[in-house]
Amino acid sequence: MTAPALQAAHGLAGAIAFHDSELGGPVAHLSSAHGTALVALQGAQVLSYVPRGGTEVLWLSPMARLGTAKAVRGGIPVCWPWFGPHPTDPRQPAHGLVRSLCWRVVETAVHGHAVRVRFVSTLETATAGFPAGLSAQLDVTLGEELALDLVTINDGDEAIELTQALHTYLKVGDIGSVTVAGLHGRPYVDQLEPPGQRRGARKLQTGLVVFEGEVDRIYATGDPIATVLDPLLGRRIVVDTDGSASTVVWNPWIEKAARLGDVGPDGYRAFVCIETANAGADVRTIQPGAAHRLTAMIHAATAAASGAGGLNPEAS
Numbered sequence: 001m002t003a004p005a006l007q008a009a010h011g012l013a014g015a016i017a018f019h020d021s022e023l024g025g026p027v028a029h030l031s032s033a034h035g036t037a038l039v040a041l042q043g044a045q046v047l048s049y050v051p052r053g054g055t056e057v058l059w060l061s062p063m064a065r066l067g068t069a070k071a072v073r074g075g076i077p078v079c080w081p082w083f084g085p086h087p088t089d090p091r092q093p094a095h096g097l098v099r100s101l102c103w104r105v106v107e108t109a110v111h112g113h114a115v116r117v118r119f120v121s122t123l124e125t126a127t128a129g130f131p132a133g134l135s136a137q138l139d140v141t142l143g144e145e146l147a148l149d150l151v152t153i154n155d156g157d158e159a160i161e162l163t164q165a166l167h168t169y170l171k172v173g174d175i176g177s178v179t180v181a182g183l184h185g186r187p188y189v190d191q192l193e194p195p196g197q198r199r200g201a202r203k204l205q206t207g208l209v210v211f212e213g214e215v216d217r218i219y220a221t222g223d224p225i226a227t228v229l230d231p232l233l234g235r236r237i238v239v240d241t242d243g244s245a246s247t248v249v250w251n252p253w254i255e256k257a258a259r260l261g262d263v264g265p266d267g268y269r270a271f272v273c274i275e276t277a278n279a280g281a282d283v284r285t286i287q288p289g290a291a292h293r294l295t296a297m298i299h300a301a302t303a304a305a306s307g308a309g310g311l312n313p314e315a316s
């Protein structure tokens with residue numbers, strides 16, 4: 001649907017407006033007492049989140065363009081119905097099928113000071129081992145925090161094995177001064193392959209996660225609360241989750257950022273990915289007629305507002 005048609009069908013005065021973005025495609029603009037957010041119809045991808053009285057929480061590539069075959073780098077890409085490479089078919093794209101597809105808007109709503117848009121994407125044909133009719137529903141809710149609920153509904157007659165992620169790019173002052181708390185004592189799979197180490201080595205996190213080179217790790221977690229401590233921007237960003245037993249932490253650093261080609265000069269220094277996932281060993285089997293919900297809740301607070309914990313690098 002075009003932006004004007006979306007606006008006529010789903011616009012809510014003072015809360016949700018649809019327009020054509022200068023990035024080259026239709027977007028939903030959410031506005032509430034708690035802040036603003038921008039979501040592209042392409043990939044149902046959140047591109048911006050600015051809490052009231054705060055600054056941009058998400059990083060977006062300076063080369064971001066909608067309407068191309070390539071997924072937009074930045075914001076919160078939806079990796080579905082698989083995370084990373086396809087489990088059996090190397091011809092398939094990384095991170096699933098829906099990042100570059102146009103999702104449907106099925107509902108918009110205001111609940112008190114919270115504003116919500118519901119997007120759906122449905123496989124039209126059986127693809128890569130996933131049945132036609134399998135659908136993903138994403139609720140983006142702008143309230144005191146930004147909440148994303150990714151619900152996979154299996155209304156087919158066979159069980160499916162699902163991996164997925166809300167691949168959140170958080171904007172930071174400088175990756176070299178950022179740490180991530182909340183993962184101390186958690187096992188992780190190191191996706192890198194430095195000299196003398198095979199890819200997939202199993203390790204244990206001690207203390208804060210720090211960034212002195214490329215980091216690409218799948219942490220086995222309960223429902224974790226990872227907190228990004230950013231002394232330069234003077235803020236903490238909490239990523240709380242539900243329906244997830246794995247969190248991916250990624251920064252490409254210099255060489256990989258150059259290979260990716262859409263990070264921009266020194267762009268790797270301006271973000272860290274904290275990805276709310278069902279990834280690695282955290283595969284979810286969804287039986288016929290069942291559904292699975294993956295939830296990410298993102299909250300940014302200034303160091304002062306976040307109390308004594310503040311940006312104390314000793315916090316773990």
Ligand code: TA6
Binds near residue numbers: 167191250
């Ligand atoms: O989540 C980390 C990761 O799997 C990295 O290995 C890197 O490939 C990143 O995702 C970005 O993937 P993309 O397909 O968006 O370039």
